[in-house]
Amino acid sequence: MKYVLLFVDTEQFSADLEAMTPDDRARAFARVDEWMAEHRHLIRGGSKLQDAHTATTVRLDAPEPIVTDGPFVEGKEVVSGYLEVDVADLDEALRMVRTWPGCPVVEIRPLES
Amino acid sequence: MTTDPAHDQLARVVREHAGRLAAALVRLIGDFSAAEDLVQDAVVAALRSWPVDGIPDRPDAWLFTVARRRGLDVLRRETRYREKLAQVQWPVPPEPDERLRLIFTCCHPALLRSAQVALTLRVVCGLTTAQIGRAFLVPETTVAQRITRAKRKIADAGIPYRIPAGEDLHGRVGEVLTVVYLMLNEGYLSTADAVHSQRLVEDAEWLAALLHELLPDEPEVAGLLALIRLHRARSGGRFDADGGLVLLADQDRSRWDHAAIADAVALLTRAARRHQPGPYQLQAAIVACHAEAARWEDTDWEQIVLLYDMLLHLAPSPVTRLHRAVALRYTAGPAAALRELDDLADRLDGYHLFHATRAGLLRDLGRPDEARSADQRALRLTRNPAEQAILHERLQWT
Numbered sequence: 232m233k234y235v236l237l238f239v240d241t242e243q244f245s246a247d248l249e250a251m252t253p254d255d256r257a258r259a260f261a262r263v264d265e266w267m268a269e270h271r272h273l274i275r276g277g278s279k280l281q282d283a284h285t286a287t288t289v290r291l292d293a294p295e296p297i298v299t300d301g302p303f304v305e306g307k308e309v310v311s312g313y314l315e316v317d318v319a320d321l322d323e324a325l326r327m328v329r330t331w332p333g334c335p336v337v338e339i340r341p342l343e344s
Numbered sequence: 345m346t347t348d349p350a351h352d353q354l355a356r357v358v359r360e361h362a363g364r365l366a367a368a369l370v371r372l373i374g375d376f377s378a379a380e381d382l383v384q385d386a387v388v389a390a391l392r393s394w395p396v397d398g399i400p401d402r403p404d405a406w407l408f409t410v411a412r413r414r415g416l417d418v419l420r421r422e423t424r425y426r427e428k429l430a431q432v433q434w435p436v437p438p439e440p441d442e443r444l445r446l447i448f449t450c451c452h453p454a455l456l457r458s459a460q461v462a463l464t465l466r467v468v469c470g471l472t473t474a475q476i477g478r479a480f481l482v483p484e485t486t487v488a489q490r491i492t493r494a495k496r497k498i499a500d501a502g503i504p505y506r507i508p509a510g511e512d513l514h515g516r517v518g519e520v521l522t523v524v525y526l527m528l529n530e531g532y533l534s535t536a537d538a539v540h541s542q543r544l545v546e547d548a549e550w551l552a553a554l555l556h557e558l559l560p561d562e563p564e565v566a567g568l569l570a571l572i573r574l575h576r577a578r579s580g581g582r583f584d585a586d587g588g589l590v591l592l593a594d595q596d597r598s599r600w601d602h603a604a605i606a607d608a609v610a611l612l613t614r615a616a617r618r619h620q621p622g623p624y625q626l627q628a629a630i631v632a633c634h635a636e637a638a639r640w641e642d643t644d645w646e647q648i649v650l651l652y653d654m655l656l657h658l659a660p661s662p663v664t665r666l667h668r669a670v671a672l673r674y675t676a677g678p679a680a681a682l683r684e685l686d687d688l689a690d691r692l693d694g695y696h697l698f699h700a701t702r703a704g705l706l707r708d709l710g711r712p713d714e715a716r717s718a719d720q721r722a723l724r725l726t727r728n729p730a731e732q733a734i735l736h737e738r739l740q741w742t
Contacts, residue, residue: 232502320504321454326512341501 277314362470367442566615567625589730
């Protein structure tokens with residue numbers, strides 16, 4: 232079954248990452264790379280996204296499309312990346328996500344088949 | 345607190361068979377939601393016709409026949425399931441762990457807690473949606489919605505129908521135990537009417553016993569079962585002739601079921617030999633200290649404080665600290681207990697037992713005016729009629 236993992240950053244997480252020494256940050260990134268390598272066989276695609284300040288949102292529920300600067304919900308939590316994975320079931324997706332060493336929130340969403 | 349014995353008998357027979365039938369049908373037709381609907385229909389039919397016609401000799405075969413007939417009827421368009429169902433004959437060969445698979449699916453962590461509870465009661469214990477609503481004081485439609493939404497999520501989100509393997513198992517057992525513990529709490533302390541809450545405690549015990557049978561190596565399962573049995577063994581003393589709640593200190597201990605207490609303690613002792621203490625074993629051990637004391641004065645408070653310390657180490661919680669403070673009153677005195685309690689003020693200010701306990705300690709310390717206002721706070725914060733009655737009485741006499 233296919234799922235998308237939506238990775239969510241918090242302000243706290245970004246601040247913590249910022250505050251790290253270059254060595255610690257390199258180690259944190261290395262842990263993410265390791266995780267990616269470990270789950271390579273389950274990953275079908277995906278990417279890290281650029282910062283939320285690069286987002287543009289278009290609302291089509293008004294008489295005219297409204298284009299605004301920023302993500303669709305203004306908040307302390309922003310989607311920062313996604314992966315499409317192909318796993319047996321939700322338990323396997325959960326097992327994968329439990330060891331994720333990066334951002335503090337991950338949403339698991341099944342794809343429509 | 346009387347229940348209709350014929351109705352209890354009926355509920356017990358249904359409970360014994362509904363989960364097995366649900367598990368067998370999920371296996372045979374391969375669809376959790378469809379199988380569950382058929383069993384629920386059969387249960388509702390049984391509750392309608394058994395009181396009139398009597399309980400059949402083979403209630404399992406009866407339920408199966410109704411579920412199958414109903415399935416062939418309603419699954420007319422779902423040819424996949426229908427063909428499978430048409431081939432199924434009674435008796436269905438049982439598989440040993442089928443109900444366990446059912447329980448783990450119902451208590452999957454990706455489902456809301458309230459949905460886990462409702463689904464487990466309906467699918468595993470064979471309660472109707474109406475019965476679940478009465479036990480939790482929520483409208484039947486709310487229960488039905490929770491169950492529908494949960495079943496849709498099970499199907500759409502790919503929640504597996506299986507016993508979690510290896511390292512996942514332990515955590516998932518914890519999830520199931522939380523559901524059973526909630527049933528106990530709701531049944532034991534609930535604001536719902538006595539008959540339905542008593543049934544809920546019975547269902548919790550039954551479920552814990554089933555889990556213990558299926559997972560004999562999990563000490564926390566045994567711990568929770570012992571905890572439930574210790575509570576039930578003392579239920580005879582909890583209410584007076586008029587149905588009023590009696591505080592532990594004032595209970596007539598000859599009305600407790602001492603044989604059942606001894607059995608539960610033996611169960612707990614066996615579990616403790618595995619040296620994997622957990623919150624349920626510790627809670628059961630605390631209740632056992634009370635249950636084994638011949639009189640209130642004989643209570644081993646030192647041991648109880650020690651057990652609370654262990655419990656707080658494993659599962660820190662302000663409510664547990666409150667309970668520990670109650671025990672501390674008898675080992676270190678009311679002033680020490682009050683100091684401990686006042687430390688919790690910011691976190692437990694909205695909890696009636698915090699103020700009721702405080703009132704007791706203030707009274708012991710000769711501060712009756714403060715005690716009265718604490719009792720009044722407690723009274724404003726509880727909706728449980730039995731607790732309200734006790735607080736009213738205390739305010740009247742002290």
